[in-house]
Amino acid sequence: MNNELLKSLKDAAFEIRCRTIREIASFGSGHIGGSMSIVELLSYLYFREMNVDPKDPAKEDRDRLVVSKGHSGPAVYAALSLKGFFPEDWLSTLNQGGTKLPSHCDMTKTPGIDFTGGSLGQGLSAAIGIALGERLKGQVSRTFAIIGDGEAQEGQIYEAAEAAGAWGLDNLFAFLDQNGQQLDGYTADIIPSIGTVERWKSFGWDVYEISGHDYQQIEEAVENAKRVKGKPHMIVMNTIKSYGYIPGEGVKANHSMAISKEGAEEAIKALKDREGRV
Template sequence: MDLKEICKEIRCETLNCIGSIGVGHIGGCLSVAEVLTVLYFKHMNVDPKNPHMEGRDRFVMSKGHAGPAVYATLAVKGFFPRSELLTLNKNGTKLPSHCDMNKTIGIDMTAGSLGQGFSCAVGIAIASKLSKDNAYVYSIVGDGESQEGQIWEAAMYAAHRKLDNLIAFTDYNGYQIDGSLDEVCSLGDLEQKWKAFGFDTVVIDGHDIDAIDVAITNAKDCKGHPHMIILRTVKGKGVDFIEAKKPGNHSMSLSTDDVKNAIEQIRRR
């Protein structure tokens, strides 16, 4: 299956996952479907049959509320049955709203309290360097999450340590719970900020699979600096009535009909 088809599968399974409980963080899940596709189906050295494989690449979803998008990706990849996606947030579930490494097979780091996951990813990148196993550490940071001071503590230190095995992404969809970032607290020139912090930085269309692939390949070739790939994205991407609700799509209700309509839209594209 080509990456575009896989990406559609991930979007549909994300909708099934959140739809199974009727409410969830759908906007910021749909905005990262392409990057998750390229990571798990093109670049990451992981094995669903051996999820704890030594020396594997790691992934930290620092904006932990995009857990359902990661779960959908892991299920499509074969880490666990797709049917398990329908247990999201059910009592005693292995799939909580926010990523939990102790509950879900394939999740490398717990996240949810914003800012911490990216710092953990820096720790993992240091650990990988110490272990000399040539693993890459990937992490997705939210644009709203970038208002957390800890992101910049971690950024400063990652550059100081020249962690070129750290490839980070910003899901720059422009919206947070209380409104647009520009209304709440603008990130200003985010590209220049990351460059100033010492990151090899590019800005690309976050829904262009080929562009993401190229950006990751280029990042791997650029030694001596950590990497930030800023993804220009649309919150709720791929479903018109979800996109239209921003910023209300950060967390929104999804009826059975909504899920059906949304999946039909995605399949048609």
């Protein structure tokens, strides 16, 4: 990845993080942890990889993204607004009555959302249906899906894993946000994710394990995956929950946090300082 692209992606990620923090602060609280852990991925998908058009969100041959861990909605909305799917000021309507931006991603409400997430475990199955649909229509488009490591405790994920592997859906690219935390605490203390990479390989997937905050690694995994035919792709991303919202990093209860408007600006300043931005 050249420096220019890397810088533009890092800038996009910084902007998505700022927008997400302010968005959640506008409501007063929200799912900051699982939003912040996928920001590099979202910026990579929307600003580097996916064929989408904010002026025509429903265009037939677009790539589609299913955010199965639908509570990451605030970060997805920040990315969509930055991409131009809707005005930035929509973000301050998060979770307000009548909003187009509900806490969990909802395809019936938000331009650019390709499937509804929130009832955990369901999105990967829908992504399989979308990928099959692309195949039936002879489209060259691809389906991307993001699931969480906590979410992967749901049994339906493995029904989906088995089917996608059996059917060799190589137009399906899934990402597992392995941030090691879930609502009640650390996955290691609740139901540990053991042998994640081997597990997905055993279902017949093309599997990678990377740092989810490193664009070089994201690019390398995606590009390698694109060359592998006949298997669905799983990119296991080791991430830090709440990464970039520094007051939430390393905090056990960072699934949903209260953020004041002042707290948001302090957190953004702290992030700016850490990233050496002027």
